[in-house]
Each structure stands twice: as C-alpha cells, then as structure tokens.
Amino acid sequence: MRYRCPVTSDREEHKCDRCDRCLSVMDLKDKVAVVTGAAQGLGRSFVEILLKNGSKVALIDVNKSLGDELKSTLDQEYGRDRTEFFTADVTSEEDLKGALEKIVKTFGRIDILCNNAGIINEKHWEKTIAVNLGGVVRGTYLALEHMKKENGGNGGVIINISSMAGLGPLPVAPIYTATKHGVVGFSRAMAAVSKLADYGVRINILCPWFVKTSLLSSLNSEDYIERFLPLKAMSETMIQKHGCLEADVVAKAFLVLVKDESKNGDALMIDPEGAVFISFPQKAKDLPSTPVNLE
Numbered sequence: 001m002r003y004r005c006p007v008t009s010d011r012e013e014h015k016c017d018r019c020d021r022c023l024s025v026m027d028l029k030d031k032v033a034v035v036t037g038a039a040q041g042l043g044r045s046f047v048e049i050l051l052k053n054g055s056k057v058a059l060i061d062v063n064k065s066l067g068d069e070l071k072s073t074l075d076q077e078y079g080r081d082r083t084e085f086f087t088a089d090v091t092s093e094e095d096l097k098g099a100l101e102k103i104v105k106t107f108g109r110i111d112i113l114c115n116n117a118g119i120i121n122e123k124h125w126e127k128t129i130a131v132n133l134g135g136v137v138r139g140t141y142l143a144l145e146h147m148k149k150e151n152g153g154n155g156g157v158i159i160n161i162s163s164m165a166g167l168g169p170l171p172v173a174p175i176y177t178a179t180k181h182g183v184v185g186f187s188r189a190m191a192a193v194s195k196l197a198d199y200g201v202r203i204n205i206l207c208p209w210f211v212k213t214s215l216l217s218s219l220n221s222e223d224y225i226e227r228f229l230p231l232k233a234m235s236e237t238m239i240q241k242h243g244c245l246e247a248d249v250v251a252k253a254f255l256v257l258v259k260d261e262s263k264n265g266d267a268l269m270i271d272p273e274g275a276v277f278i279s280f281p282q283k284a285k286d287l288p289s290t291p292v293n294l295e
Ligand SMILES: NC(=O)C1=CN([C@@H]2O[C@H](COP(=O)(O)OP(=O)(O)OC[C@H]3O[C@@H](n4cnc5c(N)ncnc54)[C@H](O)[C@@H]3O)[C@@H](O)[C@H]2O)C=CC1
Pocket: 036, 037, 038, 039, 040, 041, 042, 043, 060, 061, 062, 063, 066, 088, 089, 090, 091, 116, 117, 118, 119, 131, 135, 161, 162, 163, 164, 207, 208, 209, 210, 211, 212, 213, 214, 215, 216
C-alpha cells in the first residue's frame, strides 16, 4: 500500500514536519531497550509498546515474582528471545551495574533506557529520594557508559519518568514532588552535557497526570502519605474533576519522546486533555519575573 501522511493525507513528498516521513524518527526495529520498574503499571505499558514497535526489551524490577510472571506472558505473545527479566533494585549500584552488564552480554548493546521505577512514601522520605531521584541518576550514569559514542556505544535515547508533580507542587506529597522536580532538572542538565560532549544520546522527560496503576493506592494509606493524609481529598478532587489516564495512553506519549530525534532535554506533559511539550526558557533570567525593590 502506498504511503499516506496521517497529518495532511498527502501521498506525495511533502513537508508537514509532523509525520514519520518528515520528522527524523528513530526506527525501533531490533533496537535494545531497558525499562526499570517494568513488572507492572506504566513500566509494563512502556515494555509492550517497545515490543510492538520491534525492539528487544530488558525488564528490570525489584519484584522478582511479578517480573517472572510478566516475562512468561510476554514470551507467549512475542517469543522468548525478545525479552529478558533481571531482578535489581535501582537504589543499589551493584544490582543495577550488574544488570546492565548482563543486558549488554545478552543483547549486545543498549539503545534505549527508560528510568521509570518510582514509589510514593512520604513517611520513609529518604527511600523515596533514593528510588525516584537516586535511581534515575544511577540508571542514567551507568547506561551512558554503554551507550555513549566515545565508549564505542551507538548513542540512543534515555527517557526519565517524572510527573506533572515535577512541574508544579502536589501538596499531598512534598517529597515526591521534590524528587520529580529533581528528575526534570537533572535530565535537562544531562541533555545539555550530552549535546556538548557529543555522547550521541538524547535525554528526555515524561510528565504524566494521575494514571490508573497500583501506585495510586498509596494515596489511601497513612503508611505512605503520613502527615499529609488530610490533604488526600485535594488529589481525589483533581482526579474526580479531570479523570485518570490509562497506562497505554501514556505509553503513546512515551513513544513520541523515544522516536522523535529532534527532541533532547524536552519534557512532554500528558493529562486527560492531551500531550504537550513544555516550553522552558534556556536561562533562569528568561523566566517570567517580578522585580523587587530591596531599598
Ligand atoms: N501512577 C501515576 O499516577 C503516575 C506515576 N508516575 C511515575 O511513573 C512511574 C511508574 O509508576 P507506576 O507504574 O504508577 O507505579 P507502580 O507501582 O504500578 O509500578 C512501579 C514498579 O516499580 C518497581 N519498583 C519500585 N521500586 C523499585 C526499585 N527500588 N528498584 C526497581 N524497581 C522498583 C515496582 O516493583 C513496580 O513494579 C513512577 O516513577 C511514578 O512516579 C508519574 C505520574 C503519575
């Protein structure tokens, strides 16, 4: 069948700058992807969309039984050679380094990394920082060693999973909010480093609204929300008013960040109204501001 542009319906050469032909798009066939926190929820949806687009996927999760179970399900649908599951805690340098080394041994390379593992726990807030921010930093640094061109890697793309709570405060979860803002800042800075040092690796950020996954049940428990539990009604109202995303919709936004080779240091926000790229000024000086008289 002849090509037809999904944006303009054109069958001929054209320049809409929005379809796969016009954009510079990464072909995912036979690429090797790694997803952390892959055993369920958003991670699982990212794994599935990568598989549907032809990649091989290494799944990393701290939950071995869920990971093994998902691996058997995926084997039936996609074949045994398309995925591998590795048990690892993203807060452990030894675990994550070991898992990435095994992945390179098994699949030969890493082209795509999604640092997705995340928790919400305002009580054990040090753990939340260690998983949500520490895990993203560790995953990025360790994977770059395999991916960057100066080390003989093929370049590629890293997607770090933040949240809309990485762009504005979510009062029920200040530490979670801080970690997700941290993911945005770290990823933008590393994207600049990657460009300046010519790593050949794009680094982008996904910022979803509430998604129907097991993470959301943390909202109902004092074990996780602790002193902020009285504020949970605010989040419930936000969900009632605007709805909750399905994980497979978020995966489509994830795929845009993976494939569009013009994107580096970009943050894609997705909520029930749709997906939009966030426009950050390059310099703090360019932020909207109000002068203050210090006299
Ligand atoms: N569900 C939501 O409303 C939203 C989630 N996010 C983010 O998306 C990411 C995924 O969240 P969900 O799928 O909703 O959560 P989930 O709880 O359904 O899945 C998270 C997965 O990460 C794994 N994991 C947790 N700690 C780990 C560790 N230390 N090492 C390795 N694996 C670990 C868990 O075992 C689990 O399989 C998180 O970073 C979360 O902050 C962002 C915005 C909204």
